[in-house]
Structure formats: structure tokens, C-alpha cells
């Protein structure tokens with residue numbers, strides 16, 4: 592008899608994606624949990640909104656992930672699902688911030704886990720293009736064609752969107768044509784996971800975190816997925832003793848029985864610079 596690596600050993604977990612995200616989870620889920628990650632057939636995730644803006648996003652990232660995960664479970668007929676949502680927020684001239692959220696659902700145990708990360712997006716986001724030279728410079732700056740680009744052109748026939756442009760030659764061809772028609776032309780980075788190596792890298796890192804978490808049993812009920820659920824703020828100010836916003840401890844929790852463990856951080860007092868009272 593061989594020992595089971597995890598409660599998911601030998602199980603199939605469906606990743607709600609049509610952009611090959613299952614490949615980003617496959618290694619860590621196989622290695623740490625013994626699970627196989629698959630993509631559902633015929634799942635149209637674009638119906639919940641696209642980065643290119645041709646279909647607006649109406650749900651919050653968390654709810655979009657939840658709806659996609661449930662739909663994928665239904666299509667694939669398995670009780671376990673992953674779904675991820677990325678969002679990009681423009682910081683008013685201070686660059687772009689990328690938040691990635693990864694959701695895991697185990698409908699047998701009633702378990703729902705979220706891992707997320709927020710980081711600066713180091714590549715230019717794109718904007719209006721007035722010449723082919725500008726398009727070529729932007730393509731070089733983002734690392735096209737590994738990082739994909741989407742062209743949006745507003746002409747007489749309304750908005751035209753071109754995705755999946757494979758080469759610089761085809762890109763300049765599209766740009767030339769669109770500029771020739773006299774409309775407004777915009778080039779934006781394609782953030783879909785299979786067209787964005789940096790985004791794929793970040794989703795892969797979240798998948799590893801999720802697999803590690805699922806490999807961690809709750810110390811009380813032994814359910815999988817014990818891990819950090821929230822920070823506890825309130826390190827006291829060194830000068831006045833009032834609670835500041837600094838994180839005093841991390842709280843690990845179980846998504847099934849609710850058991851929590853507090854892990855204090857190695858700080859006992861906060862610099863008065865963090866204090867709303869001493870440094871308003």
C-alpha cells in the first residue's frame with residue numbers, strides 16, 4: 592500500500608480557463624498533491640468580460656472567479672475547481688498595478704480558498720498610436736510578440752479589435768491600415784495568460800502557494816488548506832501606546848472548521864511615524 596500524498600491524490604481538478612492556465616498549476620498540483628489539473632471543454636470564460644473591453648466586466652474579480660469555477664465543475668463533472676482573475680488598475684500616472692486572485696473550490700468539503708497578490712506592472716500599458724514607428728517602439732518596450740498586443744481602431748464601421756497578432760510584420764500592417772482609415776488607433780498589452788509571460792509567471796506562483804496550502808492539514812480537523820486568512824493590525828505606538836496600522840500577527844485559519852492560530856510577528860512597538868495620533 593502506498594501512502595496518499597494528499598486528500599486530492601489521484602483526483603482531477605478543473606481549471607476554469609480557455610487560455611491554458613491549467614498548465615500553470617499542473618506541476619505544483621502534481622508534485623505537492625498528486626492531483627491532475629485539467630481544462631474544461633467548451634468553457635467560454637469571455638462571457639464574463641475581457642481585457643480587450645469588447646465584453647465588459649460586470650462582476651467583481653472574486654465573483655467572476657466563483658461563477659467560472661462553478662461552471663467549470665459542472666461542465667467537467669468534477670467536485671474540485673480552480674479559477675483565476677487578474678485586474679489591472681491605472682495609478683493616475685504612477686504606473687499600473689496588477690492584482691491576481693486564485694480561487695479553489697472543494698465542493699465535497701464545502702471548502703473555498705483564495706490566494707491573491709498585488710504587484711506593480713512593470714511594462715507600459717499602451718495607448719493611442721499615431722505612426723507605425725510609435726507602434727514598433729511600443730512593441731519593443733513590452734517584449735512583443737512573446738507579450739501579445741491588441742489593436743483597437745475606431746473607424747466608420749465602429750470599433751474594430753484585432754487580437755492574436757503573431758508577428759511584428761502583421762502588427763505594422765494592421766496599424767498602417769487602421770491609421771490609413773483615419774480613425775483613432777490604440778495598442779494595448781494583451782493580458783490573457785497565454786499571451787503574457789509575466790502574468791503567466793504570477794499565476795504560476797499563486798498556484799504553487801495554493802498547492803502548498805492544500806498540502807497543509809488543519810491541526811484540529813485535518814481538512815486540507817490550512818493557511819493565512821488575515822493579518823491582525825495594531826502594533827502599539829512606541830510613544831503613545833495607541834494601536835497603529837502595522838501588522839502585529841498573521842492569522843492562519845481552516846476553511847472547514849474555522850479553527851485559527853495566531854502567529855505574532857517580531858515587532859513589539861511601532862515607530863511613531865506610523866501613528867495617526869503622534870504623526871497625523
Ligand SMILES: [Zn+2]
Pocket residue numbers: 828829830831832833863866867868869870
Ligand atoms: Zn503615537
Ligand SMILES: [Zn+2]
Pocket residue numbers: 809810811812813814845846847848849850
Ligand atoms: Zn479544521
